[in-house]
Structure formats: structure tokens, C-alpha cells
Amino acid sequence: MKDLFYYQDSMIKEFKADVVRTGVEEDDRPYFVLSNTAFYPTGGGQPHDTGYINDIRVTDVEKVENEIRHYVEGDVPSSLNGIVTGKLDWDRRFDHMQQHCGQHILSATFVELFDFATVSFHLGSEIVTIDLNTEHVTDEQLALVEKRANEIIIENRTIETKWVIKDELSQYPLRKDVTVDEDIRLVIIPDYDYNGCGGTHPTSTGQVSLLKIMGTEKMKKNTRVSFVCGNRVLKQLDMRKRVLSEVARNLSVPEEEAAGALQKVMKDAKATEKALGEAQDALLVYEARDLATNSENNVAAASFVNRSVQTLQKLGRAIVSENNNLIALLVSENDGKLQFVASKGTNVVFSMKEVSSKVLPLINGKGGGNESTVQGGGEKILSAESLLAEMKNIVS
Known part of the structure; x- marks a missing residue:
């Protein structure tokens, strides 16, 4: 595991490897198995990478038993063998690393400030969520957590990864228990977060760029927190700017007065509806x-x-x-x-x-x-x- 390219260097964008074998799944999906790979397979809450092997499009990557299968579009040429070149969709990979690292920072901050533990994590295509083991999180708590998480990002702390054996775990103040006995990989933000994780992360917290909490919702006895990091913050800001500008334009008011003007319109509409x-x-x-x-x-x-x-x-x-x-x-x-x-x-x-x-x-x-x-x-x-x-x- 530790010899895989995406663990040796999470920032690798292109690599060369030998074709070990090709195959076709029962659902007719063709795939490659390579001697090594920088393509991250779905796992640990992080989605798979996409990209190309030579000029063949890689659409999915999964770990099946002890091999990593690269599922591709079209048929695999029977003549394809020897050394091939793999190239990642880097924007997708880097986005996943930003979100995943941001999740580590956010989860550690909830523990540091309020002792709220993360019980689940989902990295979606637009929004990332964590579920906390508490029924109530106030706006004031969210504001403090967001401020502290962004402080850790701005400090640009080095992110370390380390392979350890089970007997060595007691040497680290882990945020949560490790669930595997072999190939234990720790992702460490020194003096802040120590966590067992098999995902990919940037080399420093500064590369997360920014973290913004988007909202919360009740999930049985837990609280789900939605957030975005890095380039997704800019996308969310752009979308909200366009919506706010359109609302303000339709109300014929400056953007900073749009909320009050909209409330007045709604109040008038309710009064009209009642009449x-x-x-x-x-x-x-x-x-x-x-x-x-x-x-x-x-x-x-x-x-x-x-x-x-x-x-x-x-x-x-x-x-x-x-x-x-x-x-x-x-x-x-x-x-x-x-x-x-x-x-x-x-x-x-x-x-x-x-x-x-x-x-x-x-x-x-x-x-x-x-x-x-x-x-x-x-x-x-x-x-x-x-x-x-x-x-x-x-x-x-």
C-alpha cells in the first residue's frame, strides 16, 4: 500500500506504469490493472479519480480484493501492453484533497472547542458534510469553529503522513480509534490533529485555501454540518452573488438592502393574499x-x-x-x-x-x-x- 504513487506523492499528476492485465467485469465494464498507479480508488469517504491511461478515458477506479482496477470508456485494445502513461484530472483530484483536508481540520476543531465528535463524512460533488454526535449546535458555536478552522488553514501547517504498526498507535493523540490492524496510515497536522486515514491530502493546510460552513440540519440524534473548501467557496460565492444581484435588480434596491426589501414584498404579498x-x-x-x-x-x-x-x-x-x-x-x-x-x-x-x-x-x-x-x-x-x-x- 505505502508504495502506491498516490501515497508516495499526493501531488503527482502524471506517471508511467506497466500494464499487468486487462479484464471485463460481469456488467461489461472494461478495466486495466497497472503495476502502480496515482489514480485514487473510491474509499474512506473520498471519491475516485478520473483521467486518462494513454488516450483512453478512465471513468472509475475501485480497489477489488488486492488490485486497483481502472475502469475505462470503450474497448481495451488487445495489443495494449508494456509501459503506459497515466494522467489525472488534476482539478478533480485537488478539489477532493482540499475538501478532505478541510474535513480533518473542521472535525478536529469541533473536538477542540466543544468536544463534538464526527461520526460520518460525505464528500459530495457540490457540498461536503459531517455528522456530529450532538443534537444541537448554535450559530455562535459554528462561527467560532469556522474562525478557528481558518486560522489553522492560514497558518499553513505542514501535513505529514506516516505508516505505523498497531503497537505504535499509543504514541499519538488520535482523534478517533483506528479500525484497521495493518497498513495503518496516519495523517498528521502537527500539534493539532492526528487521524488514521487512507485518503489523499495536500502537503500543507494553506492549500485548503478557505473553509466556509454553509448550514446545519438535524439528523436523528446527530447534527449534519454542510461546508465547502477551497475553490468550492469561490463557486458558492459566485452563485450567491449572481442570485443576490438578480434579486436586488428585480426589487430595484442595492444588494445590501435586498433582504429587507424582500421581507417587505413578502409581508405585502401575505396581506394582499389575506385581503x-x-x-x-x-x-x-x-x-x-x-x-x-x-x-x-x-x-x-x-x-x-x-x-x-x-x-x-x-x-x-x-x-x-x-x-x-x-x-x-x-x-x-x-x-x-x-x-x-x-x-x-x-x-x-x-x-x-x-x-x-x-x-x-x-x-x-x-x-x-x-x-x-x-x-x-x-x-x-x-x-x-x-x-x-x-x-x-x-x-x-
């Missing part, structure tokens, strides 16, 4: 009075287009409130489907459940309700007017 709702309810009352006045044989019936079930329910209640002897039958066609409501006044003995039980099969529908009010919806097998006529027949 509109009250106006709609008032109109429903007038509409209900009109339908109640023009009812026939104590049945007020009407069909509509694009009226929600909630609106039909309000209208039905308003109608029977006008006259306790009325039955309200309402149907609406919405997006090619039919929905209905049937309500009765307190003086009506007939159960509205009988309406829904007979109407729903006609439209392959589903519904619910009680003796006083039912509602349902289904396919537009017949017109809204025809369904309304069926409902009238049931209550007549």
Missing part, C-alpha cells in the same frame, strides 16, 4: 344567496370550470347556511377531471353519503365525507352537466 381571500369569501356569500334564491325543489345546483374542491365546499356550506332546508349540489371540471360536492341543511333527512356512493362509480372516482357533506373526484367520462343531472335525480 383577496376575504374578498373571495364575501363573493361566495353573495353567490350562495343567489343559488339559494334560485333553487328548485329545495335543491341548489350549479356546474363550474376550474373551481377547487375547497371552494366548492365553502360555497356548499354557504348555500345551506342560507336555508336549512336546502341541498347544494356542485360540480366542477378541472384539468380534464370532474370533482363534486354535495351538502345538506340541518333540516334535511336525506344522507349525502348516498349521493357519493352512487356518483363515484359513474366517474371511476374516489371520495369521502359524512352524512352532511361529501366530496369526490374522478375521470371525465361524462360532462359536468350530466353528472350534475345524475346527482339531482338521486336526491329528488
Whole structure:
């Protein structure tokens, strides 16, 4: 393990090695096995490298049993043998090293300041997360941790790696227990963090550049902390700058006033929505009075287009409130489907459940309700007017 190129020199971008063998997985993925490699295989929370072997694209790298397989695009030339040249996608590798090293620093800082241990780590394509063994982390704690982590980065401390045997572990103040008995590799930030790790890291903390905590969320009894390091901070800043500029432009205010202006717009929108709702309810009352006045044989019936079930329910209640002897039958066609409501006044003995039980099969529908009010919806097998006529027949 310690002789692998990515452990000998994590900054290596290009290398030469012999082709040991080629093969094809059961899922038809062709691969190379080389005498040595700088391609890091997926493991320890760090994603695999990509790049090229000669001019063949490497898309995935995995350790299978005791060999590292380089999965490639297309077919592997049968004539390919001898020495080949491997070249890493360096931007991807360096990004992974920045994020992984930043995670070590951040996890060590949570332990140093608040004794919060990291129980899991995920290096995603956009965001990195760690889960802490605590249910609560305050904004003040996050600010202190971020400040301290960036101090360690700015100090540009040398990052050391060391291979040890199990009996030597007691010599180091490890942040967490090592889970392997052989090929034990320590990643050390002197006088700050000592951790067993098989991943790749830059040679100094300064190469992490910057660390920014993006937020937290509750994960059962743990807290998940999202963060980014290095070039990802610039990408996040660029995205947020573009969004903020667009919001400020639409609100016609300077960027520093955008938050307050947006809050005012939202407050005004809620007030407008409330006033509109009250106006709609008032109109429903007038509409209900009109339908109640023009009812026939104590049945007020009407069909509509694009009226929600909630609106039909309000209208039905308003109608029977006008006259306790009325039955309200309402149907609406919405997006090619039919929905209905049937309500009765307190003086009506007939159960509205009988309406829904007979109407729903006609439209392959589903519904619910009680003796006083039912509602349902289904396919537009017949017109809204025809369904309304069926409902009238049931209550007549």
C-alpha cells in the first residue's frame, strides 16, 4: 500500500506504469490493472479519480480484493501492453484533497472547542458534510469553529503522513480509534490533529485555501454540518452573488438592502393574499344567496370550470347556511377531471353519503365525507352537466 504513487506523492499528476492485465467485469465494464498507479480508488469517504491511461478515458477506479482496477470508456485494445502513461484530472483530484483536508481540520476543531465528535463524512460533488454526535449546535458555536478552522488553514501547517504498526498507535493523540490492524496510515497536522486515514491530502493546510460552513440540519440524534473548501467557496460565492444581484435588480434596491426589501414584498404579498381571500369569501356569500334564491325543489345546483374542491365546499356550506332546508349540489371540471360536492341543511333527512356512493362509480372516482357533506373526484367520462343531472335525480 505505502508504495502506491498516490501515497508516495499526493501531488503527482502524471506517471508511467506497466500494464499487468486487462479484464471485463460481469456488467461489461472494461478495466486495466497497472503495476502502480496515482489514480485514487473510491474509499474512506473520498471519491475516485478520473483521467486518462494513454488516450483512453478512465471513468472509475475501485480497489477489488488486492488490485486497483481502472475502469475505462470503450474497448481495451488487445495489443495494449508494456509501459503506459497515466494522467489525472488534476482539478478533480485537488478539489477532493482540499475538501478532505478541510474535513480533518473542521472535525478536529469541533473536538477542540466543544468536544463534538464526527461520526460520518460525505464528500459530495457540490457540498461536503459531517455528522456530529450532538443534537444541537448554535450559530455562535459554528462561527467560532469556522474562525478557528481558518486560522489553522492560514497558518499553513505542514501535513505529514506516516505508516505505523498497531503497537505504535499509543504514541499519538488520535482523534478517533483506528479500525484497521495493518497498513495503518496516519495523517498528521502537527500539534493539532492526528487521524488514521487512507485518503489523499495536500502537503500543507494553506492549500485548503478557505473553509466556509454553509448550514446545519438535524439528523436523528446527530447534527449534519454542510461546508465547502477551497475553490468550492469561490463557486458558492459566485452563485450567491449572481442570485443576490438578480434579486436586488428585480426589487430595484442595492444588494445590501435586498433582504429587507424582500421581507417587505413578502409581508405585502401575505396581506394582499389575506385581503383577496376575504374578498373571495364575501363573493361566495353573495353567490350562495343567489343559488339559494334560485333553487328548485329545495335543491341548489350549479356546474363550474376550474373551481377547487375547497371552494366548492365553502360555497356548499354557504348555500345551506342560507336555508336549512336546502341541498347544494356542485360540480366542477378541472384539468380534464370532474370533482363534486354535495351538502345538506340541518333540516334535511336525506344522507349525502348516498349521493357519493352512487356518483363515484359513474366517474371511476374516489371520495369521502359524512352524512352532511361529501366530496369526490374522478375521470371525465361524462360532462359536468350530466353528472350534475345524475346527482339531482338521486336526491329528488
